[in-house]
Amino acid sequence: xxxxxxxxxxxxxxxxALVRLAxxxxxxxxxxxxxxxxxGVVVLELAAVAGVVELSNLQRRLYDALQNKNADDxxxxxxxxxxxxxxxxxxxAYKAYARRALEMxxxxxxxxxxxxxxxxxxxxxxxxLRRERADNPDQRIAEDVRDFVSSAxxxxxxxxxxxxxxxxxxAILWQLSSTFALxxxxxxxxxxxxxxxxxxxxxxxxxxxxxxxxxxPLHFEQQRVEADxxxxxxxxxxxxEAVAFERGEAGEHAAANGRFRRVVENWWxxxxxxxxxxxxxxxxxxxxxxxxxxxxxxGYFAGNLTLGDxxxxxxxxxxxxxxxxxxxxxxxxxxxxRASVGRLADFDAAVEAAHAEAxxxxxxxxxxxxxxxxALDDLRVTLPDGRVLLDRVRARVTxxxxxxxxxPSGSGKSTLFRALAGIWxxxxxxxxxxxxARTQFLPQRPYLPIGTLRAALSYPTPEGVIPDDRLRAxxxxxxxxxxxxxxxxxxxxxxxxxxxxxxxxxLARALLHEPDWLFLDEATAALDPAAEExxxxxxxxxxxxxxxxxxxxxxxxxxxHDRHWRVVVGADGATLEVDRAA
Numbered sequence: 001x002x003x004x005x006x007x008x009x010x011x012x013x014x015x016x017a018l019v020r021l022a023x024x025x026x027x028x029x030x031x032x033x034x035x036x037x038x039x040g041v042v043v044l045e046l047a048a049v050a051g052v053v054e055l056s057n058l059q060r061r062l063y064d065a066l067q068n069k070n071a072d073d074x075x076x077x078x079x080x081x082x083x084x085x086x087x088x089x090x091x092x093a094y095k096a097y098a099r100r101a102l103e104m105x106x107x108x109x110x111x112x113x114x115x116x117x118x119x120x121x122x123x124x125x126x127x128x129l130r131r132e133r134a135d136n137p138d139q140r141i142a143e144d145v146r147d148f149v150s151s152a153x154x155x156x157x158x159x160x161x162x163x164x165x166x167x168x169x170x171a172i173l174w175q176l177s178s179t180f181a182l183x184x185x186x187x188x189x190x191x192x193x194x195x196x197x198x199x200x201x202x203x204x205x206x207x208x209x210x211x212x213x214x215x216x217p218l219h220f221e222q223q224r225v226e227a228d229x230x231x232x233x234x235x236x237x238x239x240x241e242a243v244a245f246e247r248g249e250a251g252e253h254a255a256a257n258g259r260f261r262r263v264v265e266n267w268w269x270x271x272x273x274x275x276x277x278x279x280x281x282x283x284x285x286x287x288x289x290x291x292x293x294x295x296x297x298x299g300y301f302a303g304n305l306t307l308g309d310x311x312x313x314x315x316x317x318x319x320x321x322x323x324x325x326x327x328x329x330x331x332x333x334x335x336x337x338r339a340s341v342g343r344l345a346d347f348d349a350a351v352e353a354a355h356a357e358a359x360x361x362x363x364x365x366x367x368x369x370x371x372x373x374x375a376l377d378d379l380r381v382t383l384p385d386g387r388v389l390l391d392r393v394r395a396r397v398t399x400x401x402x403x404x405x406x407x408p409s410g411s412g413k414s415t416l417f418r419a420l421a422g423i424w425x426x427x428x429x430x431x432x433x434x435x436x437a438r439t440q441f442l443p444q445r446p447y448l449p450i451g452t453l454r455a456a457l458s459y460p461t462p463e464g465v466i467p468d469d470r471l472r473a474x475x476x477x478x479x480x481x482x483x484x485x486x487x488x489x490x491x492x493x494x495x496x497x498x499x500x501x502x503x504x505x506x507l508a509r510a511l512l513h514e515p516d517w518l519f520l521d522e523a524t525a526a527l528d529p530a531a532e533e534x535x536x537x538x539x540x541x542x543x544x545x546x547x548x549x550x551x552x553x554x555x556x557x558x559x560x561h562d563r564h565w566r567v568v569v570g571a572d573g574a575t576l577e578v579d580r581a582a
Contacts, residue, residue, distance in 0.1 A: 025106055034106055037101055041095060041098045048088065049164045051084060052088075052168075056315045057312070058081045060312035115141060117351050120355065123355055135224065136231055152337070155333060158326065170320050173191070173313065177295065193320075200321050207280050209331070211280045212335065215332060222266050225262045281329075296313050364427045365430045374431075375430075378394060379392075380392070382426045384426050389412030393575060397547055397563075399434070399545065401549075404565070405566070405567070407567025408567070416567075417443075419431060438517070440513055440515035442523040443523070444521055448497070448502060449493075454471060454487040458509075475505075475508055478538060480504055503523055519549045521551045522552060566579075
C-alpha cells in the first residue's frame with residue numbers, strides 16, 4: 001500500500017489493508033478478552049449517550065422552572081441533575097479506562113505478532129538487504145502499531161457514539177422544531193432543524209474533504225522523515241567513538257540538520273494544510289452554533305415555545321449536527337491514522353514477501369550432508385541486484401579441518417561467509433552441512449545484547465543456564481580476567497568494551513557453546529598478534545575436534561590452519577582456488 005501520495009481518504013485498498021491488520025487479533029484466542037472489553041465499551045457508550053439525553057431533558061426542565069419561577073420544581077430538577085451527572089461521570093471514567101485497557105491488550109498482541117513475523121525466517125535480515133521494501137521497521141513496529149491501534153479504537157468508538165447520539169436526538173430535534181415558523185411568514189417546515197443540520201453537515205463535510213485531503217500524503221511523509229531523522233541520531237550515538245576519532249562532528253551536524261530540515265519543510269506544509277482546514281471548518285462551526293437560537297426565536301417570542309424548549313432544541317441540534325458532521329472533526333485524525341495504516345500495510349507486505357522468498361527456496365539451496373562434511377557444489381554467490389561475486393565454487397571441508405580463506409577486499413569473502421551460514425539467499429548452487437552438527441558463526445563485529453555481562457556471554461542461550469564458573473574460565477582463557485567479577489553488571493557492552501574485548505567475548509561464547517563447526521569472519525582482526533596467537537591456541541585446546549573455517553586478510557592467521565582457500569578475481573568474475581594442504 002505504498003500510496004502515501006494518494007489523496008483519497010478511503011478506498012478499497014485501504015479497507016483491505018485495515019481488515020488484514022485488524023483481523024488476526026480479533027479472530028485469535030487471545031482476542032477473547034478483547035472482545036469482552038469491546039462489548040463493555042459499547043454498553044458504556046450507550047449508557048453515556050442515554051445520560052446525555054436525560055441531562056438535556058433536565059436542562060429543559062430547569063429553564064422552564066426558572067421561566068415559571070417554580071422553586072420546588074427547580075430544586076427537584078437540580079437534585080436529579082446531580083444524581084444523573086454523577087452516574088454519567090462514573091460511566092465516562094470507566095468507559096475511558098476500558099478503552100485504554102482494550103488498546104493496550106490489542107497493541108501488546110499486535111506488537112508481539114509483528115515482531116514474530118519480522119524475526120521469522122530471518123525476514124528482518126532480508127528486509128535490510130532490500131531496504132527499499134520497508135524503511136525503519138523499528139518505527140513501524142513501535143510507533144505505527146501504537147498509533148494504528150489507538151486511532152482505530154478512538155475513531156471507531158467516536159463514530160459509534162455519534163451514530164447512537166444521532167439516533168437518540170434526531171427524534172427530539174424533529175419534535176421540537178416541527179413548530180418552528182420561518183420568520184414572520186408563519187410557514188412551518190416539519191423537522192426544520194433536522195434539515196438544517198443535514199445541510200450543514202453535507203456542506204461542511206464536502207469542503208473539509210476538498211481542503212483537507214492534502215493532509216493524507218503530508219502525514220505519511222511526516223512519519224517517514226521523522227523516522228529518518230531519529231534513525232540518524234541513533235546511528236550517531238552507536239558510532240560515537242568512531243565519529244570522535246575522525247573528528248566528524250561538523251559533518252554529522254550538517255547531515256543531521258539536513259534530515260531535520262526535511263522534517264521542518266514537510267511540517268510547514270502540514271500545518272499550512274491544517275490551517276486551511278481550520279479556516280474552512282471553524283467559521284462554519286461558529287455560524288452553526290447560533291442557528292438553532294435564530295430558528296427558535298420567533299416561536300419563543302410568539303409564546304409557542306418555552307425557554308426550556310429553546311435550550312433543549314439548541315442542545316439537540318448541536319448533538320445531531322455534530323454527529324452528522326463527525327467526519328469534519330475527525331478528518332485530520334483519520335488522515336494521520338491512514339498514514340499509519342499505510343506504513344504498517346507496507347511493512348506487512350514486505351515481511352510477507354520475505355517469507356514467500358524464503359519459502360520458495362530460490363537462490364542458494366541449503367541441505368544436509370549425509371557424509372558428515374561441508375560441501376559447496378557449483379556455488380554461485382551474487383548480490384541482490386544479480387551481480388555475480390563468486391562463481392563455480394566447488395569445495396569440501398571434513399570434520400576437524402582448519403581452513404583459512406584469503407583474498408582481496410571486496411572479492412566476496414564475507415558474503416561467502418553469510419552464504420555458509422545460510423542467511424544469504426542470493427545466488428545458485430548448493431551448500432550441504434553435516435546433519436545435526438552444531439555450528440557457530442562469529443562476524444567481525446559481534447552482537448552484544450544490552451544487559452548483564454552474563455547475558456552477553458551466554459547469548460543466545462538464556463542467562464543463567466551456563467554456570468558462572470564456566471563463564472569465568474572462558475574469560476580467563478582469553479585474557480579477560482578483569483571481567484570475571486563483572487558478570488552481574490548491566491551495560492551497553494558494545495560501547496563499554498574495546499573492539500578487541502568485544503571480539504574476545506564473542507570467542508568466549510564459542511568456547512562455552514562448544515560447536516562442531518566454527519566459522520570466523522575477521523573475528524580476531526582487532527587483536528594484536530600475541531592475543532591472536534593465544535586465541536587460536538585456546539581454540540585448539542578447548543575445541544580440539546571442531547572444524548574451523550576462518551576468513552582473514554592477515555598472513556599470520558594462515559599459520560593456524562592446515563588448508564588454504566583463496567578468492568581469485570579474474571576477467572569473468574571471482575572464483576575460489578582450493579588447496580588441499582598448507
